[in-house]
Amino acid sequence: MNVNRKNNRRVTIYDIAKELDLAPSSVSKALNDMPNISDKIKLLVKSKAKELNYKHNLNASNLRKGSSSTIAVIVPKINVAFFSNVIAGMEEACFEKNHRLIICQTDESFTKEIQAVETLIHQNVDCILISLSLETKSTEHLQEIINNQIELIQFDRVNDSLDSYTIVNENKDAAYNAVKHLIDQGYKKIAFLGGPDHLKIYMDRKEGYLKAIKEANITIPYNYVVKDVLTTESGMSCANELLHFHEPPDAFFTISDYSALGVLKAANSLGFKVPQEIGIVGFSNESFTEIITPTLSSVDQNSRKLGKDAANVYFNHLLKQKERKGSDGKIKKHIIKCSLIIRDSSSRKKSFRKIKL
Amino acid sequence: MNVNRKNNRRVTIYDIAKELDLAPSSVSKALNDMPNISDKIKLLVKSKAKELNYKHNLNASNLRKGSSSTIAVIVPKINVAFFSNVIAGMEEACFEKNHRLIICQTDESFTKEIQAVETLIHQNVDCILISLSLETKSTEHLQEIINNQIELIQFDRVNDSLDSYTIVNENKDAAYNAVKHLIDQGYKKIAFLGGPDHLKIYMDRKEGYLKAIKEANITIPYNYVVKDVLTTESGMSCANELLHFHEPPDAFFTISDYSALGVLKAANSLGFKVPQEIGIVGFSNESFTEIITPTLSSVDQNSRKLGKDAANVYFNHLLKQKERKGSDGKIKKHIIKCSLIIRDSSSRKKSFRKIKL
DNA sequence: ACAATTTTAGAAATCGATTTCCAAAAAAAT
DNA sequence: ATTTTTTTGGAAATCGATTTCTAAAATTGT
Numbered sequence: 178m179n180v181n182r183k184n185n186r187r188v189t190i191y192d193i194a195k196e197l198d199l200a201p202s203s204v205s206k207a208l209n210d211m212p213n214i215s216d217k218i219k220l221l222v223k224s225k226a227k228e229l230n231y232k233h234n235l236n237a238s239n240l241r242k243g244s245s246s247t248i249a250v251i252v253p254k255i256n257v258a259f260f261s262n263v264i265a266g267m268e269e270a271c272f273e274k275n276h277r278l279i280i281c282q283t284d285e286s287f288t289k290e291i292q293a294v295e296t297l298i299h300q301n302v303d304c305i306l307i308s309l310s311l312e313t314k315s316t317e318h319l320q321e322i323i324n325n326q327i328e329l330i331q332f333d334r335v336n337d338s339l340d341s342y343t344i345v346n347e348n349k350d351a352a353y354n355a356v357k358h359l360i361d362q363g364y365k366k367i368a369f370l371g372g373p374d375h376l377k378i379y380m381d382r383k384e385g386y387l388k389a390i391k392e393a394n395i396t397i398p399y400n401y402v403v404k405d406v407l408t409t410e411s412g413m414s415c416a417n418e419l420l421h422f423h424e425p426p427d428a429f430f431t432i433s434d435y436s437a438l439g440v441l442k443a444a445n446s447l448g449f450k451v452p453q454e455i456g457i458v459g460f461s462n463e464s465f466t467e468i469i470t471p472t473l474s475s476v477d478q479n480s481r482k483l484g485k486d487a488a489n490v491y492f493n494h495l496l497k498q499k500e501r502k503g504s505d506g507k508i509k510k511h512i513i514k515c516s517l518i519i520r521d522s523s524s525r526k527k528s529f530r531k532i533k534l
Numbered sequence: 535m536n537v538n539r540k541n542n543r544r545v546t547i548y549d550i551a552k553e554l555d556l557a558p559s560s561v562s563k564a565l566n567d568m569p570n571i572s573d574k575i576k577l578l579v580k581s582k583a584k585e586l587n588y589k590h591n592l593n594a595s596n597l598r599k600g601s602s603s604t605i606a607v608i609v610p611k612i613n614v615a616f617f618s619n620v621i622a623g624m625e626e627a628c629f630e631k632n633h634r635l636i637i638c639q640t641d642e643s644f645t646k647e648i649q650a651v652e653t654l655i656h657q658n659v660d661c662i663l664i665s666l667s668l669e670t671k672s673t674e675h676l677q678e679i680i681n682n683q684i685e686l687i688q689f690d691r692v693n694d695s696l697d698s699y700t701i702v703n704e705n706k707d708a709a710y711n712a713v714k715h716l717i718d719q720g721y722k723k724i725a726f727l728g729g730p731d732h733l734k735i736y737m738d739r740k741e742g743y744l745k746a747i748k749e750a751n752i753t754i755p756y757n758y759v760v761k762d763v764l765t766t767e768s769g770m771s772c773a774n775e776l777l778h779f780h781e782p783p784d785a786f787f788t789i790s791d792y793s794a795l796g797v798l799k800a801a802n803s804l805g806f807k808v809p810q811e812i813g814i815v816g817f818s819n820e821s822f823t824e825i826i827t828p829t830l831s832s833v834d835q836n837s838r839k840l841g842k843d844a845a846n847v848y849f850n851h852l853l854k855q856k857e858r859k860g861s862d863g864k865i866k867k868h869i870i871k872c873s874l875i876i877r878d879s880s881s882r883k884k885s886f887r888k889i890k891l
Numbered sequence: 892a893c894a895a896t897t898t899t900a901g902a903a904a905t906c907g908a909t910t911t912c913c914a915a916a917a918a919a920a921t
Numbered sequence: 922a923t924t925t926t927t928t929t930g931g932a933a934a935t936c937g938a939t940t941t942c943t944a945a946a947a948t949t950g951t
Contacts, residue, residue, distance in 0.1 A: 187682070187907090201931090203929090203931070204908095205907095205908055205909060205910085206910090208908095211910095212928095213930080214929070214930075215928080232655050232656055233907095234656070234658060234908070236593050236596040236597040236658050236908095237597050237906070237908045238908050239593045239936095240907085240908080240909095240938090242936085243936070254622070255621050256615065256618040258615075261612050264612050264637070268612060268637060268639050272638070277653070278638075279634050279635065279637075281625065282625050292629075293629075299589055301593055325544075325587075438825065465821065465822040468795065468822045468825065468826050469825050469826055470827045481613075546936095546937055546938080547938065548938095557900065559903090559941095560899090560900055562937095562938060562940085563900085563939090565938095570900080572900090590938085591936090591938070594937035594939085595937080595939075596906095597905095597937085597938080598938050599938085599939070
């Protein structure tokens with residue numbers, strides 16, 4: 178019936194040892210290619226292992242070795258393109274390093290985030306990668322991760338007050354370049370639809386926007402700079418309001434493609450032509466941006482690379498550091514470049530189409 | 535420095551036992567609320583555990599108990615809306631049941647699928663949920679899962695030759711209803727862009743299409759039924775070809791929204807008006823379908839519910855069965871209903887807009 | 892007050908792999 | 922041929938929690 182077990186148990190190194198009349202320790206050494214075992218026995222053991230369909234028990238191994246070969250990621254929503262791409266990149270890195278990846282989602286809830294952290298600490302994961310929920314303003318739960326000697330790596334939505342590794346996009350530069358591009362295209366009254374103030378990435382994008390505006394010597398009405406606009410709905414209502422203003426904007430830079438889509442809808446419904454009368458640049462390069470009409474200019478965050486690099490911060494820096502027991506001397510902050518993808522929604526002058534920065 | 539450890543080790547039940555002058559076994563029982571320990575000691579142990587910041591070691595526990603409270607999911611691509619929604623649903627179920635979810639992606643590669651299965655067996659996961667890669671045609675690796683007494687649940691892209699739990703959409707009915715809708719809208723020459731023949735879900739959709747065609751007494755040219763059209767590119771070139779045919783179709787039903795998008799692009803570039811001259815219905819209700827112009831009619835697969843239900847098959851049926859050691863008497867095949875979302879791309883007669891089926 | 896029963900806590904074995912330390916065997920050097 | 926060195930394999934302890942079995946303590950009943 179079942180060829181894999183003896184007495185319905187998994188095959189262990191003891192079974193192999195018994196069959197070959199060896200000691201379990203020798204079997205372990207042979208399977209792990211350790212130095213002080215002869216090649217003859219290694220071959221013998223390995224072929225017998227295959228014959229008996231032996232499966233290495235990671236729980237036993239991890240218990241003995243004191244690590245779990247498992248890292249975890251906590252994201253607000255798995256099914257948002259940016260995060261699912263990030264996760265795809267992390268999975269790729271884990272696969273290459275033969276580690277397991279556990280995922281948790283917080284649904285933007287602070288309470289769920291705390292629970293996820295608790296569970297993962299019990300789970301003995303070696304490293305937690307996290308992008309904070311919108312509700313998260315305190316960091317005791319993150320400190321708890323560190324206190325339990327689990328490596329903490331924050332990405333994208335990070336809290337800078339904590340001494341942890343962080344991986345974020347070059348948000349300020351990206352925003353600066355996006356706005357500069359709008360200016361180059363002849364737009365002069367550029368509005369900014371931003372995010373919540375407590376998350377650094379959104380503040381950085383705002384700074385980039387302001388820098389470009391300042392550099393171009395443009396004066397912007399106070400109400401052109403709006404915060405907490407993250408969804409299509411809020412983007413639409415916000416654009417609607419601004420476009421009814423006595424001095425309406427002629428361009429929008431938004432920190433999300435969803436809010437950019439809202440702007441586009443509002444512009445359409447009010448009869449403004451995009452890009453002739455209104456220019457729009459979004460953020461994240463969601464997959465819908467090149468499908469809609471007009472296609473939407475956006476900042477690509479290299480999300481898959483960001484995810485892979487984030488996981489590799491653990492593998493390359495922290496893991497090695499742990500082994501060497503060396504002290505902390507590595508770069509703590511990692512930056513991922515963005516690419517501005519210029520499409521129809523901001524191309525008033527028909528010229529080039531795609532610039533890397 | 536670090537309040538959580540003694541000698542830089544994690545706090546164990548032995549530490550608690552020593553501090554309270556108890557036996558480790560009693561500590562374990564207290565922490566697990568087992569019956570034969572007094573409430574007084576339970577309280578004592580629990581408060582001491584909190585005081586020392588004790589963290590349960592799951593590797594040790596799992597090794598002893600032989601299970602891991604962890605289930606795994608293998609998908610072709612994490613960053614495809616359908617799969618990321620499925621995973622979101624699974625994560626939700628796992629969170630409710632206090633289980634961990636490990637994810638692996640195969641990138642549609644058979645080799646990576648086999649490796650993922652291997653790793654997960656080693657990892658001692660309790661259950662593997664899998665949606666097969668496009669390359670997967672044999673099932674020995676799935677049999678291996680069963681042989682190792684790990685529960686196997688297939689979803690969406692399933693192989694029926696195996697005796698496992700499966701969760702799929704009502705694909706045949708959904709396709710039937712979609713095509714019937716096209717017929718109701720007055721389309722008569724309906725083409726079908728399908729998937730590979732070895733995956734049942736695609737064959738089911740084809741059957742639903744054929745059933746509707748047959749029922750309406752329509753004759754279809756042989757080349758209207760195409761297989762292996764899964765991407766935007768192939769959808770576009772395929773539609774291009776068919777629309778140049780001496781007797782071109784007036785509608786397309788596709789098994790993917792991406793290929794439907796390709797059809798739309800081809801129709802646009804050839805000057806066909808959608809939906810007046812060409813009707814289109816896609817499959818999966820990807821998020822871009824309601825953003826593009828015209829909006830794309832599609833079959834919604836209830837992906838998040840599918841994921842949650844799939845995980846709950848394990849929790850409700852298998853887990854309980856295991857505990858009772860009862861025999862196998864449960865429903866093996868689960869069906870998730872689809873909803874036809876009627877949008878502009880197939881609405882020639884302006885009537886109703888959304889039907890549930 | 893004593894016997895019978897039930898509660899409660901502890902000792903020790905166990906899960907399966909790893910690792911340290913040791914001894915036997917083989918190879919090399921004298 | 923004998924000593925020294927190097928290789929190689931084994932015995933036993935270990936990782937931390939669980940569980941079975943046993944014995945002591947507490948409760949109940951007579």
